[in-house]
Amino acid sequence: MNLSSLARQLLLAIALPIVLLVLWWFISANNTSPFWPSLETIFKAFPTTWTADRIMADIMPSLARLALGYGLALIIGVALGTLIGLNRTVRALLEPALEFLRAIPPPVLVPIIALFVGYSGWTGKIAAIALGCLWPILLNTVEGVRGLDEVLVDTSRTYRFRKPTYFYQVVLRGSSPQVATGARQALSLGVIMMVISELFAADNGLGAAIVQAQRSFAIPQMWTGIILLGVIGFLLSVIFRVVEHRALAWYRGLRQSERGS
Amino acid sequence: MSIDTTPAPRERIDTTTPALDVRGLKKVYTGHGRDVEAVRNLTFTIRSGELVCIVGPSGAGKTTLLRCISGLLDVTDGEVVLDGKKVTEPPPGMAVVFQEYGRSLFPWLTVRQNIELPLKEKGLKKAERAEKVQTAIDAVGLTDSADAHPWQLSGGMQQRVAIARAVAYEPSVLLMDEPFAAVDAQTRADLEDLVRDLWHKFKVTVLFVTHDIDEAVYLGERVLVLSHRPTVILEDVKITLPDERSQLETRSTKEFADLRHHVYEQIQKAKQGFRPDGDTA
Numbered sequence: 191m192n193l194s195s196l197a198r199q200l201l202l203a204i205a206l207p208i209v210l211l212v213l214w215w216f217i218s219a220n221n222t223s224p225f226w227p228s229l230e231t232i233f234k235a236f237p238t239t240w241t242a243d244r245i246m247a248d249i250m251p252s253l254a255r256l257a258l259g260y261g262l263a264l265i266i267g268v269a270l271g272t273l274i275g276l277n278r279t280v281r282a283l284l285e286p287a288l289e290f291l292r293a294i295p296p297p298v299l300v301p302i303i304a305l306f307v308g309y310s311g312w313t314g315k316i317a318a319i320a321l322g323c324l325w326p327i328l329l330n331t332v333e334g335v336r337g338l339d340e341v342l343v344d345t346s347r348t349y350r351f352r353k354p355t356y357f358y359q360v361v362l363r364g365s366s367p368q369v370a371t372g373a374r375q376a377l378s379l380g381v382i383m384m385v386i387s388e389l390f391a392a393d394n395g396l397g398a399a400i401v402q403a404q405r406s407f408a409i410p411q412m413w414t415g416i417i418l419l420g421v422i423g424f425l426l427s428v429i430f431r432v433v434e435h436r437a438l439a440w441y442r443g444l445r446q447s448e449r450g451s
Numbered sequence: 452m453s454i455d456t457t458p459a460p461r462e463r464i465d466t467t468t469p470a471l472d473v474r475g476l477k478k479v480y481t482g483h484g485r486d487v488e489a490v491r492n493l494t495f496t497i498r499s500g501e502l503v504c505i506v507g508p509s510g511a512g513k514t515t516l517l518r519c520i521s522g523l524l525d526v527t528d529g530e531v532v533l534d535g536k537k538v539t540e541p542p543p544g545m546a547v548v549f550q551e552y553g554r555s556l557f558p559w560l561t562v563r564q565n566i567e568l569p570l571k572e573k574g575l576k577k578a579e580r581a582e583k584v585q586t587a588i589d590a591v592g593l594t595d596s597a598d599a600h601p602w603q604l605s606g607g608m609q610q611r612v613a614i615a616r617a618v619a620y621e622p623s624v625l626l627m628d629e630p631f632a633a634v635d636a637q638t639r640a641d642l643e644d645l646v647r648d649l650w651h652k653f654k655v656t657v658l659f660v661t662h663d664i665d666e667a668v669y670l671g672e673r674v675l676v677l678s679h680r681p682t683v684i685l686e687d688v689k690i691t692l693p694d695e696r697s698q699l700e701t702r703s704t705k706e707f708a709d710l711r712h713h714v715y716e717q718i719q720k721a722k723q724g725f726r727p728d729g730d731t732a
């Protein structure tokens with residue numbers, strides 16, 4: 191796909207949000223309820239709410255924790271998933287337990303982790319994000335590694351690929367479409383966990399800012415936080431898609447050629 | 452085809468050292484509640500520089516045999532010796548072109564990268580790799596598709612990539628498992644000639660497996676005829692056709708027809724349950 195079709199896709203993607211915003215703007219224009227301030231009021235609250243200081247104090251820590259937690263989940267999930275996927279015995283042993291752990295809603299992890307490290311501080315929050323993101327990455331990696339074409343594996347064996355080459359060129363790249371699927375699911379979970387992990391202690395971060403605003407009845411400010419959260423989630427998924435688009439161009443081509451023949 | 456087809460001098464076939472020695476090979480698949488004796492007892496020797504075809508009906512155990520020879524599969528009994536060393540794992544100096552050639556190419560790599568990767572693993576320097584890759588690409592006639600991905604190519608072209616990769620690796624023994632079973636007749640004829648050309652050019656020992664009698668006779672210097680499962684060798688047929696072969700001329704000679712007839716008869720006998728060892732299957 192070239193740039194212009196990418197731009198077109200982007201345009202399509204933001205068309206509906208724009209329409210909704212416009213609707214919101216007009217419907218809420220003469221609103222008198224303090225809980226539903228007009229969109230105009232909310233927009234006006236933006237510059238005063240999100241000053242450079244606040245961005246550094248709240249948004250940056252949130253994003254940093256998200257990046258760390260998500261990165262950790264990626265590394266652990268792919269490494270562990272590869273191990274499990276390559277080894278039938280390990281898989282038979284661990285898979286039921288993993289499916290069970292996956293079924294636990296990640297937000298419940300937050301109070302459990304807090305038992306050990308408390309609600310405030312970075313460790314617990316990063317751990318919560320990482321654990322929330324881990325399962326989809328792990329399980330999809332297992333799936334991808336297990337689905338590796340055995341002819342490719344035989345090919346690497348007959349050409350005597352060294353272990354690192356085998357892991358990178360065959361196992362990792364071969365399972366990358368499934369890893370990407372898991373990573374995409376994990377990203378939205380990560381944003382959710384980022385916010386939830388900040389709600390309890392409410393010391394700093396975007397989630398904390400929203401709770402603080404709500405508790406002090408700074409309703410338009412609360413709404414600015416929520417909108418900001420939506421925008422961040424959206425931007426992250428756009429970035430993800432662009433990266434995926436480039437890294438997995440071969441996979442799209444392969445799928446297309448399989449459908450064609 | 453643009454390849455120089457002048458036959459190499461005969462003396463290059465070293466008649467003394469065996470390149471590949473298969474002794475009493477037996478393979479029984481176990482598991483899934485029942486045992487399958489795929490290969491009962493195979494013994495044969497391929498000399499360095501020979502092009503030998505193995506022909507046998509579907510399910511005869513041809514793939515099993517190649518997987519044992521290439522060290523991908525443990526043998527139940529007997530041994531495989533390549534260049535004087537017993538095979539227990541995929542040995543250096545061997546390349547395999549699989550039956551499922553399309554699936555043997557890395558879809559995330561281009562044609563060039565697919566061919567280059569094994570050379571990298573062999574430890575060749577960049578310049579040397581580039582040169583060998585280019586030679587192989589040109590030799591199989593893929594010059595224009597070098598930077599395409601495998602899935603952008605037709606089946607016949609994918610097969611050329613798999614062959615180019617094997618040839619660039621400069622193996623002492625090249626194993627090919629029904630490589631042309633899934634391509635159209637015209638492509639198949641081209642690829643058969645390609646194999647003989649490459650064999651001449653790169654002086655590699657080739658073991659070519661097929662279920663197609665014509666193909667075996669046309670390509671080989673020798674044809675090993677396999678029985679039905681459990682598999683033994685029915686006959687080792689020497690192919691007396693001239694070294695320079697052409698699809699049109701060679702296939703219409705009386706000699707070709709006689710050889711073909713002979714091999715066909717053997718296979719028919721095999722189908723009716725004839726076994727040289729007098730065993731029952």
Ligand SMILES: Nc1ncnc2c1ncn2[C@@H]1O[C@H](COP(=O)(O)OP(=O)(O)O)[C@@H](O)[C@H]1O
Pocket residue numbers: 480481487489507508509510511512513514515516680
């Ligand atoms: N992994 C396996 N487990 C059990 N039986 C197998 C396995 N692979 C092949 N076989 C059996 O061994 C016999 C020979 O198979 P194969 O070597 O693929 O034959 P060919 O390549 O000549 O068609 C067949 O009967 C097949 O069903």
Ligand SMILES: [Mg+2]
Pocket residue numbers: 513514515550628629
């Ligand atoms: Mg087969």
